[in-house]
Amino acid sequence: MWRHFKESYLLKFWNPFYAILLLALLSTYYFGITGKHWAVTGEFTRWGGGILEFFGVEVRSWEYFGVIGYKGSWWERVDGVMLVGMFVGALIATLLASRFNLTMPASKMRMTQALIGGIIAGFGARLGMGCNLASFFTGIPQFSFHAWVFTFMSILGIYVGTKVIQMPFLQSKATLQKGAFVSKPKEKRDTFVWGVALLVVSLGVVAWLMQGDSYGAKKSVLGVASLFGLAFGFVIARGQICFTSAFRDLFLLGRGMVAKAIVLGMFISTLGIFAFIMLGLPPKITWVGLNVVFGGFLFGFGIVLAGGCECGWLYRAMRGQVQYAIVGVGNLIGSVLLAYSWDWYDEVLATSFPKINLLESFGNYGGLFVNYALLMVLLVVVLVIEKKEQERVKKGAF
Secondary structure, eight states, X not given: OHHHHIIIIIISOOOHHHHHHHHHHHHHXXXXXXXXXXXXXXXXXXHHHHHHHHTTOOOTTSHHHHHHOOOSOGGGSHHHHHHHHHHHHHHHHHHHTTOOOOBOOSXXXXXXXXXXXXXXXXXXXXXXXXXXXXXXXXXXXXXXXXXXXXXXXXXXXXXXXXXXXXXXXXXXXXXXXXXXXXXXOOOOOOOHHHHHHHHHHHHHHHHHHHTSOBTTTBOTHHHHHHHHHHHHHHHHHHHTOOHHHHHHHHHHHOOOHHHHHHHHHHHHHHHHHHHHHHTTOOOOOOBOSHHHHHHHHHHHHHHXXXXXXXXXXXXXXXXXXXHHHHHHHHHHHHHHHHHHHHHHHHIIIIITSOBOBHHHHHOHHHHHHHHHHHHHHHHHHHHHHHHHHHHHHHHXXX
């Protein structure tokens, strides 16, 4: 029985379809328990601010940090401990499956793509007030209309990105999916025990945080957030979840299974988030301005050029793939650049525009209906693209 469990759930990769549905449920309960929506790039921006502060730069006076909130250190913030938990959870999954293998990018071009794409994606994500999570997977169930604008602009950016990466000067002998692997296969090291040890330590930290007030001002909710972070990272790594791959492969190969799972996941989480909002939790609503239009496009284009979104580069970096660690560095740089330049154009692109909450605009159940209607539209778009691209692939029209 143990051997079967280990082989099926700890060693083999999970079906991404079910992994995404599990992430939808986890993100719903994460909101219900902590009052926070699952998001990462906002906290990456705060980490970038912390790095600059270490070198003497006064960033807390920057307008953008006032918008996203920048108080305390990462271990005092719900988003901070959750994000660290994601890294640790992904690493635990990697160690349990003995899949860690330090590998360098296939070429200097891959390294350049990773950095530049990461910068563009990080800048676009924060310009649009969220990434594939806050302005898509968890943003749409929050009933913020900005997430819908961001989503369709991201899809457009991904489409353009797929055309650009097929240009000859960006091609290498490596494939799109496994571009980071250049080293010869090495003897596989069994790191299962290390994974178990890290899991035990991590759960011990979670239990300690859940005891109550730790470090004075911290609440036990930090323990809950860290536990969810572990779960998010573990599921992402086991299911190899990457939103970039989902839509890039839809346009390149007509593979729509993961994209359809993402939409179905939002069908599930929308109802759960709606229930928690009816119980009194405030949704995260932001401006529907030109920032979302430009930000969404830049984000979609950037993640394709880089080869991975926030979820994708995170779990791959924890597998030792240096290319995706470079993407993460690029994300950090792009986010900080946006924070630095925000007050140059915030009113023109964002703050002068309204914040549209579908539940307020159409009434509670009217907003629920509108959100589901838009999800149906998105599903139809995915199905149409899938069918069209599958026919093109069958005809050999590359």
